[in-house]
Amino acid sequence: MKKLLLACLLLLSHLALAQTEVKREVIGRDIGQLNGIRISARVIDEITGEALVGATVSLPETGEVFVSDNNGTFDLVLERAEYNLVFRYVGYEEVQYPITAVGDGRILIRMIQEDFELEDVVIFGRDPDKNIRSTDMGAVTLSMNTLKELPPFLGEVDIIQSMATLPGVTQVGEASAGLNVRGGGADQNLIQFAGAPVYNPTHLFGLFTSFNPDMVNQVTLYKSVIPSRFGGRASSILDITPKAGSVDKWGGDLMLSNYSGKLSVNGPLVKDKVSIRGGIRGSYINWFLNSLSNPDLKNSQASFYDANLIISAPVSENNEFTYSFYTSYDDFGFASDTTISWKNTSHSLQWKSQLTPKLNLEALGYLSQYDYSIFNEAGSVNDFDLNSGVEDIGGKLFLQYGFSETNRITVGGEYKQVRIQPGELIPTSGPESGILPQKVQDEFGTEAGIHFQHEFELGEKVGVSYGLRYDTYQYLGPRTVREYAPNQPVTDGSAIGETTFGDGDQITTYDGLGPRASLRYSFNKSTSVKLGYNKMYQFIHLISNTATIAPTDVWKLSDTFIEPQVVDQYSLGFYKNFKGNIFETSVEVYYKDQENVVEYKDGANLILQNHIETELVPAQGQSYGVELYVKKNLGRLTGWVSYTYSRSLRRVITPYEEEIINDGEWFASNFDKPHVLTLIGNYKVSTNTSISATFGYSTGRPVTFPEAKFDFSGNNLAYFNLRNEQRIPDFHRLDMSVNFKLKGKGKFFDGNWTFAVLNVYGRKNPFSLFFVDEAGAPPQALRLAILGVPLPSLSYAINF
Template identity: 75%
Template sequence: MKKILLLALFLLGQSAWAQTVTPGKREVVGRDIGQLKGIKIQGRIIDEITGEGLVGATVSVPELDVTRVTDTNGSFDLVLSRAEYNLQFRYVGYELIDYPITAVGDGRLTIRMIQEDFQLDDVVIFGRDPEKNIRSTDMGAVTLSMNTIKELPPFLGEVDIVRSLATLPGVSQVGEASSGLNVRGGGVDQNLIQFGGAPIYNPSHMFGLFTAFNADMVNDVTLYKAAVPSRFGGRSSAILDILPKAGGVDHWGGDLSVSNYSGKISLNGPLVKDKVSILGGFRISYINWFLKAMSNETLRNSNANFYDGNIIISAPVSENNEFTYSYYTSYDDFAFSSDTTISWKNTAHSLQWKSKLSEKLSLDVLGYYTVYDYGIFNESGINDFRINSDIKDLGGRVNLFYDFSPTSKFSFGGMFKQVGIQPGELIPEGEEDILPQKVQDELGRELAAHFQHEFELGEKFGFSYGLRYDVYQYLGPRTVRDYEENEPISDGSAISETVYSDGEVIQTYNGLGPRASVRYSFNKSSSIKLGYNKMYQFIHLISNTATIAPSDVWKLSDQFLAPQIADQYSLGFFKNFKGNIFETSLEVYYKDLQNVVEYKDGANLILQNDIETELVPAEGQAYGLELYVKKNLGRITGWVSYTYSRSLRRVITSFEEENINDGEWYASNFDKPHDLTLIGNYKISTNTSVSATFAYSTGRPVTLPAAKFDYSGNTLAYFADRNQGRLPDFHRLDMSLNFKFAGEGKFFDGNWTFSLLNVYGRKNPFSVYFDHSEGSPPQSFRLALLGVPLPSLSYAIKF
């Protein structure tokens, strides 16, 4: 009898513990066991269709003025008293759930949210937590959902993730066809861009005209530009974390999109019903017709192709355990005037395991493998050759998250990675008089341990502090030159060589990277925050161009090239108005940079086996002011961002001939003091909206020739100070019209988008080049990539 009674009590407890919200009646959570206070309600918010946990969704208890945000598993915790409550669940792009419960004891809820039907005018939804910018201790952390990004005018018919981030304060690009981002005065190599946890080294198609990420494969993107959490490292400027979508677990569906420049398709559904889902997507360009229409003969005789693909397998094997495999690939080739082909390819695999080990402890384990191949091929028929290079990055991480209470959270973990670089190999094609050449491979290893603690003291103060310890080793095999002391490092000062064996440690660097931020809330709608972080970077992009290109050289830190170190200080004021309809912020920052890489005047960077002879160490500083005003709700939405910033460099060495600009501070390649962006979206009706983007920025610095001279019968340009000139200021207006035809069930009942880039035909110069003119100084000419209005039409449908 006692066993039967115990079994009955156990089954009764299980039925009280696991419950699913079904709107329409008051849910009784738990059983009446005499509790009055301290009732613990645990829950998980998931997508109704895919079963995927919704990260960053909010649950609010208006009676207690309490709001909680779901973790990386979509889970949340509440501590209630015995009473009746009206819980509110919000997530961007999903229908709001306003649900009453009666709390009588500990229990668990599973909330299934449905994506918003945009034909309903009377549904008003806040994106994520509407007060997160006020209450959190995060500084410079911005999360954009795909719904927000899709409201911006598309670029050449495509929603562009990277360009969307460039509309935010403190984030910029150097031109119209530039890949990567410049964040708070940093270079493109100072950002860690990861998709599904795997690093991506070249995030662009066609040198930046397209972003190399298919928006249909992306759930959301988060950019950390200030007080970066200690679990991130390896770069000195910013972290861009792109989270992939998950497929459906109960039925099959997909998306199809075509434009006059590219097309893409995705398909998702259950591999195992209600247990394992798969999402696959493929995108390809057919832009050659556009090049054939160009007036420039060189471009008209060129060819361009790209594609990218994704496979994402998600297996939530239980409510507390989920495995996700992500595969990503992208490929580009560009044949310049049909004789020189430039190509690059990204391939990335990642496998992630998320587990809720207990009520308070959760685990996140991830392993990845990334390959970036790039090369140049000469097929002119004269001295044909190819130059191949690649980067292989293998690593993993383990993170544990422990919640002491709803207002005190602790995380700790570690990471390991090994990076191998093949800087370049010249392979002759045919029987020409070109000798093969290969630059020595490089191998480096990184390890790190870290912790982070976030807690609140009352309603006024919030704190976050953490520490990251990085260790880096530069490994053999490698033959390293020895140079004369008290002489500049050059070919002429080399005196001997040292040979290191396979796996032998050549150089070791380590350092502590503290991270901290504090928030003081004046009231529920305003706060002030102060932040600091220190970051180390052990890989460098050696380039004399303003954007990532296959001709660039990636270089690991060694005994000649120390790791970059960045110290950043931030101060910000945050204020919301009219019930969080308007969101504003004002931030100032200062960044100190050490061991930034600069090249010597006249440096040769291609196929350099001893590239340290072409480089000099520099120090840098960046500072600025950022203003942000955003309207979240209403028929008219959008934002205004303005940044005043400076990004400066200085090179002072022990040898005067190596100093640049006589040791004075000069502007970096991406220094643009003024940067203004205006974003507007007007919803004409439930099926029609129009959006516009206006951007203005100071022209980027360039080095202009000061004179010309004859040498051995050749006319050469003489360059004096570096980056003392500027391109003309940049400004451009883009507009788009988005509409959907009525007629449910018909093929044409999809989403149509007509966009017009560069509405008034501004000829923004991407670069300036010079040509010889007899009897006068070198004449300058502008190269504009988008010098005329450029229309595009795209059509997207779900099936």
């Protein structure tokens, strides 16, 4: 048997277009074969050593293009011949790598980031024709380089606000927490950072996103056919991956604006082996609040911060460990002596391993906590402290086997425990307090899921992805559960007894199969059509009396009375690229059926409610829409235009007349916005100067207005008829920014000045409408606008 010899002869050549010199590592190989030579290539960041997931390698000799897996690896099967491998990754310099394939082997490619201010920057996406070739539907990946091209929100990049510029994604209004994706509620989105769920991803009630962009590598939104490895939410997955530090040298970023500031540093803990990245961001927002016209906000005080720590250890070419810590905190004091605070904290540990050239493993464990408190410190007998919280702890395991570059299967499982403290009221004024202590029963549940996903291609024209996920859920004690009289609505008056369950006792269980499938047919290299189906289960609900996520909202687990939400989604899309992928266009239509969506009885009382089932009714939901999208990737002017027509409807029909809403007819959900138009543009005036603009228009969201008032026992009461029959005025706003980059020389700093104006023409978009009662006249409607004037911001960022 012949000894192990060199499998790939590396041919040194002059790289065109100022290519970066590549460091090449070739591991031993066997020349015992002339056909079917297997080459394993791994692509990493030159500075950080981080695997570049989704990079592409093209073979001009054969016309083939391959995409790297979750470990940054390609597996190429080649004939014995000479090839010029071309590696590409958005934001990085192209690498050409000539080889002569004579036997099996491995190569390591190190790529260096290019200056994102250079021309011909791709707006988003990594593979230039991935939208055509892949079976993905409704999956959008935004790199931080992409987000930096958008006008900053109050001085900096905002991840959640940026997601709302995509088709099918909306928010109920300005400064709104959460997202509404294809007609789903804000609680139907799983937002996770480094694999750990985040329950409130905002600062200052939605004015800021609580993720420091300097700590983020990329953001991926799944809103159509969601891969089977994700579960637990019914509408979408927002997966935020952290950015690793450098294993080579120390550096950092500093940004100061007139609203907030942030600092991050990164470097090697162990040279070439272990890196660390840490960042902190804080606000000095009070001057902004004092400038607002609303008197309550004008006399309020606010502060927030968030912090991250990421330790990455690529202990070998095939194994990498990453630890991520994240925390955010808000403290908001109303003018009326009431203070609201909320805090997120998460830890996650991830292990990625390439067990064999074909088999990859990923394991993840996490702990996520969310807490909020309301303090009343008026110095009276009514002072109190109201607390609530969620603790989520779990683990995930994935195995991916690649039969070939176009045929892979992923299997895995996950398990989590969720504990909720719905609310505890504590008097703080001593024995003379006029408030009695009260505590709502804690909730505890477990979720487990197993899944598989198979992706393959049948020739060049047909691609298939199908998967199945099995979810099971247990609602456990300790808890005392009410019993209600049969054939009567669930109310306090129909309660007939109670059953007490001990610690760990099983109260109820739910399970279900969630198939996912998508089919792609390519007419040619620039045109394809895709068909998809997706079924999701959700075992947690957000109980809220507002249209947007608020810190005072309560999370509620499915129980005997509140069944899991179930969503079936059907999607059809047509995709077409023009002029060598410079322009991307798509049309997607979808329809969603939703079961067991939570609606509220008229006059529902949701605060400190020990038997919340008496205030809720199960509803059906349906949503449908068409999304039009045009994006320009290259040139001085880049950007996209999206238009969505959609409806999000609810219906409540029960055997009891007093629970039926709107006579059992379909009515608009709180976030139904039929028309949404977004225009994004970025124009590069020069290498160091760019101008960005965003314009958004949407139909006003539904509201319920009082139709009359009447006197009852000396009190004026409002009369409401049908729910969500009216709408607030339409929304529209223009934001603009100018970015100047100062190029440093030698050891001098590189600096970026960004001047932005939010709400350029001062539109008073209503966040809500409220009514004031005047004697002898109908109720008078008043408009509350959060951003009613142009808001300028100036920020300066440097790298060191």
